Amino acid sequence: MDDERILNAIRKVALGFSLEEVTEEYGVEDGELKLVKRRETHKDVPPDLKAVKILMEDKDYSALSDEELEQEKARLIKQLKEEEDDNKAKRR
Secondary structure, eight states: OOHHHHHHHHHHHHHOEEEEEEEEEEEEETTEEEEEEEEEEEEEEOOOHHHHHHHHHTSOOTTOOHHHHHHHHHHHHHHHHHHHHHHHHHHO
16 A cells, blocks of 8 residues: 555545445345345444544644644645545535
């Protein structure tokens, strides 16, 4: 696994995500396997603060001025919003 994929996975967990889960049960009828029950479940996985902490440890914020911190905050909020919009679009 390359570093970018790991970072993307940590970012996904830090932001939280949704997933669809399908459970199917089969039974034998007349000597054939037939679908007896199918259940689709939507799960929302909340943001994980440990993942957020890992992302934040990657940068040294102590050396930034107040203006630089505000710019970084705006950048991060914009990035989170874009990724959230992407996740919503993928669910549709």
